[in-house]
Amino acid sequence: MAEEDHAVVIGGSMAGLLAARALADRFKRVTVVERDQAPARQPAFRRGVPHSRHVHIFWHRGLRALETLLPGACAELLESGARILDAPADVAWHGPFGRFPRIRAARFLSSSRELIDAVVRRRVAAHPGVRLWYGREVVGLHAEHDGRSVRGVEVRNRGAGGGHAGEPLEAGFVIDATGRGSRASEWLRGAGCAVPGKIRYESHFGYASRYYSPPEDIESEWNGLYIQASSQDPHAGAIMPIDGGRWIATLGGVANHAPPSDEDSFLEFARNLGSPAMYEALVCATPLSTPVGFRNMANERYDYSRRARWPAGFAVVGDALCCFNPVYGQGLTTAALSAVELSRVVRAGGPRERRRLSRAIQRAVAAPTAVPWLIATGEDLRYPTTEGPRARFDTKMRQRYVAHVAAAATVDPVVTRAYFRVLAMEERPGALLSPRLLRRVLLPGQQAVERTSSADRDDFCAVAHNRDGA
Ligand SMILES: Cc1cc2nc3c(=O)[nH]c(=O)nc-3n(C[C@H](O)[C@H](O)[C@H](O)COP(=O)(O)OP(=O)(O)OC[C@H]3O[C@@H](n4cnc5c(N)ncnc54)[C@H](O)[C@@H]3O)c2cc1C
Structure with a gap:
């Protein structure tokens, strides 16, 4: 041939x-x-x-693409013990401004990478x-x-x-x-x-992960748990249910806050996260493996x-x-x-x-790759330790606006949904700049966040003209 x-x-x-x-x-x-x-x-x-030993979520948009290429793959994954979760309805998701309301916004597959x-x-x-x-x-x-x-x-x-x-x-x-x-x-x-x-943008993020068997008598209001890192608190943690009836628990941190991968310090790190939920869950669970670390995440x-x-x-x-x-x-x-x-x-x-x-x-x-790159680098540039080209004016404007969106998303379910759909790549970032969203996020009297200065509002409107390219 x-x-x-x-x-x-x-x-x-x-x-x-x-x-x-x-x-x-x-x-x-x-x-x-x-x-x-x-x-x-x-x-x-x-x-x-080697990264397969750390938490892997597969957003629904990607699953639909997978199904186009390999029809039946999703059904096989679910039959083999993978789970579909809806964020933040099924996941106790703690953002930098508090926990997001439990509404259905973005589905993902939770499974072992293997x-x-x-x-x-x-x-x-x-x-x-x-x-x-x-x-x-x-x-x-x-x-x-x-x-x-x-x-x-x-x-x-x-x-x-x-x-x-x-x-x-x-x-x-x-x-x-x-x-x-x-x-x-x-x-x-x-x-x-x-x-x-x-x-290259390097925030020096690090992971440490471990498999657990969940407690038998668990009666939790969540199926998954996620505590996000932020520039104020650069520690993160997640527990996701995976095949084999297991949990995968991943701890994360930026620069010298990266989690240790020895057994004793693993739980200690979880204890010091912004929410006690991860520690409280893990002390009742049975470890199935020793922790493993991962650093190469730029x-x-x-x-x-x-x-x-x-x-x-x-x-x-x-x-x-x-x-x-x-x-x-x-x-x-x-x-x-x-x-x-x-x-x-x-x-x-x-x-x-x-x-x-x-x-x-x-x-x-x-x-x-364009939109996920924009999201990942824009968010990583919030950490003062991130190495790479400095944030441009439009990036800084976007960061400020997204911080307002994230804050509003903890109190206004309409914003929560929009925020998660962008995170899950279901919508382009420009969706956060629709007049409806801008009003809910920035205008006083709506269910959104604190008052925004008129200077801020003008800046955001300038960004709005630039939409997804911003
Ligand atoms: C810690 C961690 C957690 C992650 N979590 C998530 C998540 O939650 N959700 C998500 O969507 N993504 C996640 N990712 C990203 C995801 O794992 C990768 O995007 C995905 O694996 C696609 O990678 P790839 O196939 O391009 O490369 P890789 O998975 O790195 O595979 C490269 C392959 O090439 C082979 N190879 C290398 N050199 C050669 C050679 N010279 N000859 C032949 N073979 C070679 C290797 O053996 C390997 O099989 C995570 C990544 C990391 C590091």
């Missing part, structure tokens, strides 16, 4: 698997090259996805033409013409050691989905292609889609393209939305010429 009919995806986690499913609509063969050994059929931890991966992996592997190739590591791109065209990858056995060169695996199209550790920019630069630098983005000379036959997706501080729960949903965009381009036939096709794909997969 001609190499033009063959696509290679590097990395077999969420973004790679869903990209492979999308590519199978155009390419007769799709090979996913994954450096980990083949995982068990049942949900299980694997080395390449279960989500196992269901997606089985379904993608069963798709005609897709082959998952485990225990193989990609060590470079097979690039030609000064990096202007990619014709495949160099692959070697995972255990082969550094001295072993890779074997070529030819392909008409290559997608990099190797996550935060992606070496795509290095490979392209090595091939002679000019690539943009990385934009927001990072490459603006590949603006490259004038992007190589033919290549694209970058998922965390390798753009990753967010996971505290906002956006990575899985964005990966699924990007895969739907990829599918749309390839199903439509896409440009026949390889370079134009690559550019169309790179632009399409980057589009769903």
Whole structure:
């Protein structure tokens, strides 16, 4: 079979698997090259996805995208013990200005990350033409013409050691989905292609997580619990119900407030959160694992889609393209939305010429990253310790307005709903600037927050003109 009919995806986690499913609509063969050994059929931890041991929520918008690509996946997840929760109705959600009212605003799937991966992996592997190739590591791109065209990858056995060169695996199209550790920019630069630098905002957020068996006689008014960090109190905590009748408990903190991962200090950290609810729940629960920590959580983005000379036959997706501080729960949903965009381009036939096709794909997969990037970086920039380009005037205005929205959302259910629907990526941020919302958030006499100065109001109206672009 001609190499033009063959696509290679590097990395077999969420973004790679869903990209492979999308590519199978155009390419007769799709090979996913994954450096980990083949995982068990049942949900299980694997080395390449160490973040799976921390809380993972999957917003409903992302689930709908997943279902478009893999019909029946959501039903299988629910049959296997995942839960659908409605925030903040089912989740005792404590924001920086107090607890949000218990109204139905934004649904999400609560599950172990291992279960989500196992269901997606089985379904993608069963798709005609897709082959998952485990225990193989990609060590470079097979690039030609000064990096202007990619014709495949160099692959070697995972255990082969550094001295072993890779074997070529030819392909008409290559997608990099190797996550935060992606070496795509290095490979392209090595091939002679000019690539943009990385934009990085690092708030030094850290997690520590542990599985628990909930108390048998639990009679709680919540199914999930979330205590948000803020610039006033940079400590966070969450308990979510997952498959196997377990809880996953994740603690979070910014910079030197990051949670410890030793057993004794884990509960102590929970005790000092802004609400006692997490500690009170955990002291009655039975730990099923020791705590594990995670630190590498910066927001990072490459603006590949603006490259004038992007190589033919290549694209970058998922965390390798753009990753967010996971505290906002956006990575899985964005990966699924990007895969739907990829599918749309390839199903439509896409440009026949390889370079134009690559550019169309790179632009399409980057589009769903814009809003989550705005949210994650805008929120992280509230912490004085965050490193990265300084907040611009419009970002500061947005932060001030969103703080008013968050405060109003604790007392006015209309604002609560709007706020959560933006957080869940169901609505664009511009929805928070509709005249109806602006009135509820800013005007005195409504159920919203404290009076806002007329200067503030003028600033916000200026931002309103800029809507989603603000
Ligand atoms: C602590 C934490 C918590 C998170 N919580 C949430 C959440 O609540 N909700 C949410 O939506 N998102 C969350 N995310 C984000 C989400 O996990 C990622 O966006 C998601 O995993 C998509 O990642 P990916 O497939 O792009 O990369 P990854 O999951 O990092 O996978 C990369 C894959 O590539 C493989 N690989 C790497 N290099 C090579 C190579 N050279 N050759 C072959 N294979 C290679 C790796 O083994 C791995 O399988 C969280 C992330 C972290 C870190």
